[in-house]
Structure formats: C-alpha cells, structure tokens
C-alpha cells in the first residue's frame with residue numbers, strides 16, 4: 001500500500017534507507033540524477049530496492065513552443081528504465097526558450113493553440129517513456145490576459161486529448177488562488193477525480209519583496225489552510241499517494257516524517273471507506 | 277492571436293527588464309511584483325546550483341560576495357539544460373575576467389579545482405584496477421600495458437601550492453597560506469566517494485603519459501627523465517590504491 005511519501009534529499013539518504021514506516025515512498029527530481037554516475041545514483045538505487053519511487057520532472061518544459069529536448073527525454077527514459085517508478089510527472093509550465101534554460105516553472109496564456117502544442121508535447125513524453133504521465137498545476141504569480149480556457153478546463157482537455165493524469169498540488173492551488181484572486185475550493189471541486197493520480201502538499205511564504213503575493217517556496221511546513229483543502233479534496237476523490245514536498249530550509253528527517261505521518265493519518269479513514 | 281513562442285519571447289524580454297514587451301498579455305492589475313518573483317526564483321536556482329558546485333570559492337569569499345557574483349554570471353551565461361548538476365563549467369574562466377576577483381589572486385585556481393571535484397563526482401562508473409589484478413600480470417606484460425585512466429580521474433597542475441591551499445579550505449581551515457611549491461591536485465571516485473590528494477610533479481607526469489596512451493614502461497621512463505630522483509614503486513602503488521586506472525580486459 002502506497003500512502004504518504006516524502007521528497008528525498010541527499011542529507012536524508014541514510015534515514016530514508018532504514019526508516020520502516022508503512023506505506024512510505026519517495027519522490028525525486030530526475031534532473032538531480034541525470035549524471036553518468038556518482039554516489040547519488042547509488043544511494044537512490046539502494047533506497048529504491050526498499051521503497052516505491054516517483055520521478056517528478058521539473059525541466060522538460062512541456063509548455064514551451066518547442067518539442068521536448070530529445071537528450072533530456074532520453075536521459076529521463078534511462079532513469080525510468082533503471083528505477084521503475086510507480087509515477088512519472090511533469091508540470092504545466094515552461095522553462096526552456098531558444099536554447100536557454102530558466103530554472104523555474106513559467107506561465108503562459110492558456111489559448112487553444114497552447115493546448116494543441118502542450119498536448120502534442122505531453123504525447124511525445126508519454127510515447128518516449130512508453131507510459132502515462134501526470135501533469136501538475138503550477139503556482140501562478142502574474143495575472144495574464146488572453147486565456148481561452150481556465151486552468152481546470154485546460155487540464156481536463158489535456159487529460160481528454162492525451163490520456164495523461166493529473167498531479168494536484170494543493171499548495172499551488174492555494175497560492176495561485178490567493179495571488180490571482182479566485183476561490184481554491186471552487187478550483188479543487190471542479191477537478192476530475194478519476195484523473196488525479198497524486199497529490200502534493202508543500203509550504204509557502206509571504207513575498208519578502210513586500211508585495212501581497214504568496215510564494216510557493218517549499219521552504220516551510222504545510223500551512224493549516226492547505227491541510228484543510230487537502231481534507232476536502234480526499235473526502236471527495238478518495239485516497240491518493242500524497243507527497244510532502246520540501247526543497248528549501250530543509251529540516252531533519254524526523255520533522256519531515258511528522259508532517260508525512262499527518263498526511264498518512266488523514267488518508268487512513270479515507271482508505272478504509274474506499275475499501276469498505 | 278499571437279502564438280506561444282511570441283509570448284515566450286516577450287516573457288524572457290520582460291524578465292530581462294523590458295516589461296513593455298509583455299504588455300499585450302498583462303492584465304490591468306498586473307503589478308511589478310509577479311515578474312520579480314519569477315526573476316528571483318530563476319536567479320536563486322542558478323546561484324544555489326553554483327554554490328553547490330563551488331563550495332570552496334563560497335567559503336573564501338563569503339555568502340554575499342559569492343551570491344552577487346554568481347547572479348551576474350548566471351545572467352551572462354544562463355544554464356543551457358535542465359540539469360544544473362554540472363552548471364558552471366565556465367564560471368572559473370568568468371571569474372578570471374570579473375574585476376572584483378582581481379584582488380583575490382588564487383580564486384580562479386580554487387574555482388578550477390572545485391570544478392574538477394564536481395566533474396569527478398558525476399563521472400561514469402567503472403571498475404578500477406586493483407593491486408591484486410596487477411600482481412597477476414607477468415612483469416613484461418605490465419611494461420607493455422597501456423593503462424587507461426578511470427573515467428572519474430581529474431588532475432591539474434599549478435606552479436604554486438594552490439592544491440594544498442584548496443585542500444585546507446575544503447577541510448574548513450582558515451588562515452590559508454600559498455606556498456610557491458609546484459603542486460597538482462588529483463580527484464578520483466573509484467571507490468564510492470570522491471577522494472582528492474595533492475600530488476607532485478612525478479605523479480602528474482605519470483598520469484599525463486597514461487592519458488596520452490603510453491605504455492607503463494614509456495610512462496616510467498618519461499617520469500625518470502624529467503625527475504631522476506623519483507621513486508617509482510611507491511608512486512605507482514599510491515596511484516593504484518587511489519583507483520586511478522581502469523581495470524584491464526583479460
């Protein structure tokens with residue numbers, strides 16, 4: 001049974017290997033393992049022998065107006081073949097542009113043309129990997145005009161056209177809703193339950209630059225309103241593998257496990273109900 | 277309706293300060309803050325990657341100096357791929373031209389050595405030649421063998437004691453002094469973790485000969501010609517123990 005998992009960090013390799021929590025799994029960014037060799041790959045291999053693994057891509061740039069980078073896709077395929085993850089995911093965002101890479105998840109106007117391009121890119125990714133992938137909703141900071149579809153309809157169309165699934169980041173929904181002024185509950189309630197294959201929970205912070213924006217920092221514990229939204233989501237759709245994402249200001253393993261255990265405990269009654 | 281690529285062009289121009297390029301797509305309530313968030317996240321991603329790959333440079337110049345320099349470098353030479361593991365190949369050369377680094381004469385060399393260490397860390401796996409496997413070779417076969425270097429082997433020679441200075445800084449010591457003794461640094465990852473050690477001119481010469489595809493006998497002769505006092509047996513045993521040679525096909 002796969003319940004709640006943790007983003008795996010190199011400083012926690014030893015504890016991740018020996019931890020005996022039931023249902024625990026790990027997620028990594030494949031970009032951090034795209035090397036010819038090295039101790040990180042060896043550590044991941046050892047952990048994978050004991051735990052399910054998810055590969056969560058941050059750099060394929062599916063929302064760029066360009067084909068996914070062939071070398072990147074080939075490197076991803078090698079990792080998928082080697083580590084046999086139970087989930088492979090990417091973002092509804094772009095980061096590459098004319099040969100340069102901006103290490104961030106950038107927004108775009110959700111036009112019909114963008115949908116056609118991104119659906120083609122998701123299709124290329126799935127074809128190259130020979131499997132279904134999950135696409136994650138981004139955190140948004142800039143109100144754009146020119147959208148033909150709202151984000152939920154865009155994601156639904158992507159699912160319908162490519163057969164991909166969705167990774168719902170509840171913190172991203174909370175952050176985007178706050179930044180762009182819509183209701184997070186309305187957004188979550190409209191997502192197609194059957195398409196959702198994974199849930200992310202992470203922490204955010206107010207903008208240090210002094211604006212009203214919330215920043216998806218992955219540098220703090222999951223906020224209470226995000227836990228509340230999570231409760232609402234799993235009560236509606238049922239249990240899903242749920243990840244605590246932490247990428248900055250990383251505490252010790254036990255602190256992260258406490259958050260992970262909270263998600264696992266919330267999943268438990270939902271799991272029982274689903275199996276009743 | 278303009279296409280996605282037009283939007284990307286405009287967005288990147290706006291990130292670079294040309295906000296008006298993006299105005300066709302900006303909602304009336306779009307403030308400057310949103311773009312700044314993206315700008316800061318991108319800069320942080322690049323700077324964090326450089327900090328991870330140049331820890332000795334960072335320890336010498338301090339957090340503020342490093343992050344300011346790294347942000348400037350990232351603007352001039354953004355990553356070309358999504359994997360930031362080896363970002364910063366050109367950072368040492370860039371530091372050489374960076375005016376504020378001119379007061380820190382050994383910084384470029386230190387950056388170069390950090391880079392060697394990182395390359396060794398992510399190089400391909402391969403079995404290293406062991407002393408046991410070597411002992412099984414008849415002596416005349418050893419002399420004629422061309423020993424290939426392990427894929428993780430990196431070394432660089434300096435006409436001063438930069439490798440010792442780098443090693444001390446890497447180990448967290450301060451009060452660093454630069455000797456005028458010529459030295460080289462060897463990094464290799466044949467047994468799990470990267471190992472590094474300061475080596476002399478004779479060992480460096482031996483490694484160079486092997487890298488150029490010479491036989492063991494030719495390499496030994498080359499070392500002894502340049503350094504007649506070199507003691508070859510312990511030199512060779514040391515390199516074997518480090519795992520610098522690729523296992524031989526038998």
Ligand SMILES: [Fe+2]
Pocket residue numbers: 136169172200202245
């Ligand atoms: Fe996420």
